[in-house]
Amino acid sequence: MTDVTLTINGEERSASVPPETSLLRLLRDEFYLTGSKLGCDVGDCGACTVIVDGLPVNACLMLAGQVDGRDVVTIEGLATLEDLHPIQKAFEEFASLQCGFCGPGVIIAAKGLLDRNPDPTKEEIKDALSGNLCRCTGYTKMIEAVQDAARILRGEKEAA
Amino acid sequence: MEMRAFDFVSAENADQAVSLLSEHGPNVIVLAGGTDILVDLKHAKHDPDVVVDITRAEDLKGIEVNDEGLRIGALVTHTQIMDDPYIQENFPALVHAAHTIGAVQTRNLGTLGGNLVTCVPSMDSGPALMALEAEVTVAGPDGTRRMGLEEFFVGPRKTVLEHNEVLLDVIIPRKNLGKPTDFLKFGLRKGQALALVNAASALWIGEGNTFKDVKISLGAVAPTVIRAAIAEDFLEGREITPENMAEAGRLAVEDAKPIDDFRASASYRRDLIAVLTKRTLDNAYRLAQGR
Structure with a gap:
């Protein structure tokens, strides 16, 4: 077994799992954080995107043992009890999602972008979301929502 | 799974x-x-x-210029290459090559060393480094050894690495620091796409506007990333003209052994080799004129 202790959404968590457990399985099966989705499981679809030490990565492509001691943020770490995160609100306002399966990964990828680049161009947003597949709605409304969330996070616009 | x-x-x-x-x-x-x-x-x-x-091995990380040249640790990620100010300034082709790999999530995880060691013929890290005559350091039980990429790559998904050896770093030799280089990838999409063909050219401008130390490398057209030696030999010392660049493109096809697969036919790949070789030469020349 592999023992891991890591910070998830600001809280220290520990688990003992078989070495062949991916970070995604660790999050979903050990900690019941099922917001990160198991889609392709090979790094193509982005539905499992989480932020590790500040950078968005595919949780399906890391082993649990690799995240021992590291800092992980999942979709569950964005909203507070009072309020949704501005990116989540923008996705709601712009009706950016249909079935929603890709949503957690897309929103986390967008957060990864805005944390590093608060004022991205449309091209930069497309680049940042190119690792996330949506099979229902398309990407236009997601890009618009990220642009809007960026304006809110920069303080140029009041949240809806 | x-x-x-x-x-x-x-x-x-x-x-x-x-x-x-x-x-x-x-x-x-x-x-x-x-x-x-x-x-x-x-x-x-x-x-x-x-x-x-090995992701916790600090001695496999870092990008620095030392006596030998530019050292890039094997664990340096594609994102770190894109973000490095020295590489941005001196090797825009390496930034572009890193940017064409996968998507943000995979570039944050994937490493330069891993891309070389996995050794798929369509790897995007290979051509620009090979055109810059990069060498790799390999560590094993008996110490370290140094070799060029042509020697390191053995075949599809096969390098010289033994089971108990690791790739330490990649070195771009000092003589090539800042050498004007261009990389182009032809894939079917921008994100998450493998190259049908990729290519890189590096050159200096010699006396009388001639090709000097011109190096051309091609990917996805042979069992490993290769140098286009016939095209290089043709260009060396010749005047830099669009006609000579186009002829080098035609000759580069002779250096390659492209195959038919579900991504593209060999015949289409031959056309791409000629075009990408010509364009990378032209872009590297423009870069050289701006220096």
């Missing part, structure tokens, strides 16, 4: 990685960024007894 059972050990540095690989070998595998290895483990292409994680 569940992975089969294996043991997991983590190495703190390169020496420890070599010891662990020797101790647990031969059915061991090195894990760095994992963007290829995890997929292979899930598809049971590998069934190792032990996985040696």
